[in-house]
Amino acid sequence: MASILLTWITCLLCIVTFIRLFTYRRRGARFRRDVSVMATIVMMACITTCFEIVTGKLVIQPAAWPMIVIYGVLAIGLLKTRGNLAPVLRGF
Template sequence: MNVPALLAVIAAVVIIIRIITFRRRGRRYRPGIAVVAWLLVAINTWLAVRILFTGHLDAWWIALLLAVIAASLLRAGGNLAHLLRPPWRY
């Protein structure tokens, strides 16, 4: 397993754990954001398992994209709605 593949697996696991452990704490429930979060967890799970079984990554930019999403999600506290909010609403 090469470095980009390892980085992609670690970033995918961070994304999965952070989304699963997110607590709303009084924030409103948004069904659309819940579907996006579910899809993000499903895609990252599939990607991590695929990389672990094959041992390689098809493109280096996937690792970079996953690392950026993981860092943004950690910065937002796991709030996916905060990441998907339009820039003029800040």
């Protein structure tokens, strides 16, 4: 039961992260290619994770709860910075 719950929490956090990065608007922020590439990689990882969960190929084990905490911190950081990955990587 715990692994199913953790798996779907992971999927939800990945969806939130993907949507927030996908809907980011620069609004005068400086373009940095390295951050843009990193955002693209994170989005690809999130959508792949969701796809693997939905198809049943990925089940998160209870021992992997620290990974879910990291996903949560990333999602909250992106929500606070309105999708700007640079401050999240820098540490606000």
